[in-house]
Amino acid sequence: MWEYSEKVREHFFNPRNSGPLVEANGVGDVGSIQCGDALRLMLKVDPDTGIIEEARFQTFGCGSAIASSSALTEIVKGMTLEQALAVTNQDIANYLDGLPPEKMHCSVMGREALHAAIANYRGERWRDEHEEGALVCKCFAVDAVLIEDVVRANNLDTIEEVTFYTKAGGGCAACHEGIEEILAKVKAERPGPGEVSPPIRPIAPRPAAPRLTLVQRIKKIEEVLESIRPMLIRDNGDVELIEVQGRNVYVNLKGSCAGCMMEASTLGGIQQKLVEALGELVQVLPVSYMPTAQA
């Protein structure tokens, strides 16, 4: 059973302002018997002041539909039409101390009936493009139609994106399978076989680095070591370039750096910076790895 607030139960068991209003001069009908809920809101508006003097309802629907209708009539009685148009579905839900997520559409229906009734009073036609689908995300009350529209309009590919755009799937995650199905369905509609899966962007080839002479390389290496030396000194260490043999750069870690358990990562960090500066792959090795002079 739904967890209805005391206020919802009270308005359902003792609905206010129910039944036909013969002197109504604004009537709004929303919903249908097919949908399982239908609401007729009848307003008696004072033409001079624009104040809603009387409001009554007739509702076919569940407990929260009847309670929302009852709450709506209580809210709008005594309001001007302008004030009434500012009433949101959240106002109706709040008046009832909240509605279960699955039942929020009852409050939406209340607001729609109100707009329809005011339009009817003013002799206008009221239209609503509101469409409802099966409820997918129960945590945030998001239905399938909304998710599908948003996925299509924004070319969404992942559940995460759907959550960002609609909140759906951001709670208990139980609806992720349902969201995946919608994503797959919309993806299948997109044209072109190449666009079914997100295109893999080729990584732009790096411009070939101009070949450096040995002296130029050593200078660059010294520059890089100079730039990181302050960090090493701060930790009571230092680094000294010993030899460059092809791809291999031999260094001597001094002070605290020598024998430090972080030696490998220090060397790795230096190597990363050298690779970036030289535009070529090099390997930074401790001097102990240097091949001894050939005898």
Added chain:
Amino acid sequence: MNTPAPIYLDNNATTKVDPAAVEAMLPFFSEHFGNPSSIHAFGAKVGAAVKNARQQMQALLGAEHDSEIIFTSCGTESDSTAILSALRAQPERNTVVTTAVEHPAILNLCDWLEKEGYVVHKLKVDKKGRLDMDEYRALLGGNVALVSAMWANNETGTIFPVETMAETAAARGIMFHTDAVQAVGKVPMNLKETKIDMLSLSGHKLHAPKGIGVLYLRRGCRFRPLLRGGHQERGRRAGTENAPSIVALGKAAELALAHLDHENTQIRRLRDKLEQGILSRVPHAFVTGNTASRLPNTSNIAFEYVEGEAILLLLNKQGIAASSGSACTSGSLEPSHVMRAMGIPYTAAHGTIRFSLSRDTTEEEIDRVIAAVPPIIARLRALSPYWGENGPTENPGQAFAPAYA
């Protein structure tokens, strides 16, 4: 004001565990806690109790061998095991034939199987919820691995001729499974005289606890387990036995067998009295399903121009528990798939109420419900824009003209 004693008429949803079943199971939490697989005395005692329960269930179902009873965790597990087993054991066949009015335990599994590439045929039903046997026979081709048809419908109580359907399937070499969750304990069964290969049941629908079920598996029927692991249930359903619940289910099966006559005489009489009592007092209401072949405890009444959840809330206020096929009670926006399959008009589908009795139901309770329902319906109809002074508005479709529908 004293609140009246509650009346529980939602026994197709779940039943109260019989006190005798509770009494039978309790020692298996404390004194007899052993693992029935163990060789020592602690285990042996439990093993013997499980065997006894298996025989009690065998008797209720009229199974030929007690080893045809496999204990599972629920009806849904039994259904999934049966359908997936039939498909895995016959990889050369890719089709399942079922009906449009099955329980979600079958329908949602079948929807998933379709996504996986299997072919599923759902037999339609007519406005009384009956199958078309010509359509059924026409669907039984060489690719069909399994027919799965419920014995009795949970919403309307309508009984399908599963014994005949199983004969037809067997004649063409097709396995037959029935979801008998609502039928077991209410309909006499003698499975050894039928061609039914597999049958699912659920303990909590027959006064045993929740969390225990059975898959009946005819000896010789090809089988692939759902759960693999230990050798429990002869390797057909791994996992340590839920001994207390198995013992309780055995006791419940024994009691159900003993009450089978009562179910089909007394309970049927009370159900008929309830139905007639309501229909004679409430205009624009009718019974859904096949009244000629129906569970004795179930009555599903459609009240036109009112919505089911509102009825349930008002009944509940008087301590009366029932259930509804209305969209609003399920959280979906559509009324029950069973009502839609039968083509019940929308003017009534949202207002269907299921009353389901049990052997605990009393005459006095039925009298109270007969008195309670008519004013509730009248009160809600007075609120409805589809209802005039003395009945439905002349043309409800036109009298109520929404800006959108």
